[in-house]
Amino acid sequence: MSTIAPGLAGTTVTAAGTTGTRATLRLLLESYARSAPPRSIAVVGNAPLSPDEVRAATIDSADLVLRMTTFGLDAPGGPPTVGRRCDVVVLHRGITPSPFTFADYTGRLYLLFEQGRPFGERQPLRPWWPADLGVVPVSNYEFTRPLNDLLGLDSRERVWATAGTLATFLCTELFPAATTYLTGVSLIDEPDQTTFEHHWGDAVRVTPEHRLRTESALLKQWIADGRIRFLP
Template sequence: MRALLDVYAEHPEPRSVAVVGNMPLPPDEERAKAIDSCDLVLRVNGFVTDEPDGPPTVGSRCHVVVFNRALRATRYVFENYRRRLYLMVEPGRLHWEPDGLPGWWPEDLGLVPVNNTEVTLPLSDALGLPTRAEGTWATTGTMAAWIARTSYPEAELLLAGFSFIDDPYQTSWMHAAGDSCIVGPEHQIAAEGRLLKSWTRTGRTKLLR
């Protein structure tokens, strides 16, 4: 995974990585600058980026898109797709999810499935989730953060747009794109929030609110 990510980063040994979730955030020029100044920026599912003439909020840079089969694609998802890496997490393949490309996926765009043995299961172990036996696993956002943190353990990691860090018991959530959905029963977001918050105590991970 590290070798693949390196290809899309600003240089092959990123010193700073940002992972941007889909929580709606107020405009903040410093946050947007911090995200866009990172050597590698990962965004999740149906994300949004800042408009050139809009208020700076979450920046505009995107090197990697981490998504799942339930993706609600915004118009930002496929912008500049030839310059991005698309990683599809598919933890449901461990149980009932079919293989093959989603029917809505563009014919001329490649993607890389995320290996469940290398990513999903170690993350579930860290969260204390019985993913091998039961249909429970981390959200796509936490998977993206895990990929970033484990691939670049010495880099500065910036996290933004993760609502469950501060609100771990919510049962639904709004997205920055304007839509909303329930928190899937397969997710244990309180455990995910504890994990990500624990990283912020190490000195190498910062939460941008």
């Protein structure tokens, strides 16, 4: 596995080679979980949600909590909605960070999705990236391409899954025995949307590389099969 060196935008150094990539990533995620291996995982997307004490409690009681890019957290004393814990942040280089994205970053793991890298996307990490923060790129060969196969997408074309679906796939592949909860994902019920509303910040457009209808069908299949549990 490669790691972006802190302070050296776009530079990689070999940490564990290319063999055993999944095993190395699994151990790394376990080190940020409340138990190893985690028995429960919460993958929290950015879609707006109404207050729900049960949902918030389920997220915050999970052994491992992953959040996406420009995420929000419940305010102290505010209505319980999306919880307050965050162990792992999944992002890409083009995000607009929220006030929560890099808060307490020294105690979190940051995973970098780079699905566009085979198609020439090589932009450096943005200036807002903390100078002393390292990041772990997620292998396209190990995760993006197999997920594309499940979605029926051609990895030779510039198409790939959204961050929430890829994060869910990653967790269920690495920890198949864990209960994986998914929430804050609007595409399951709204596969024809052209913008993503966010729990925090402005809406963003659905970019051309995504196929939401196909993702929606796969996530519904995973819910029906018991691979994941959806928290509306």
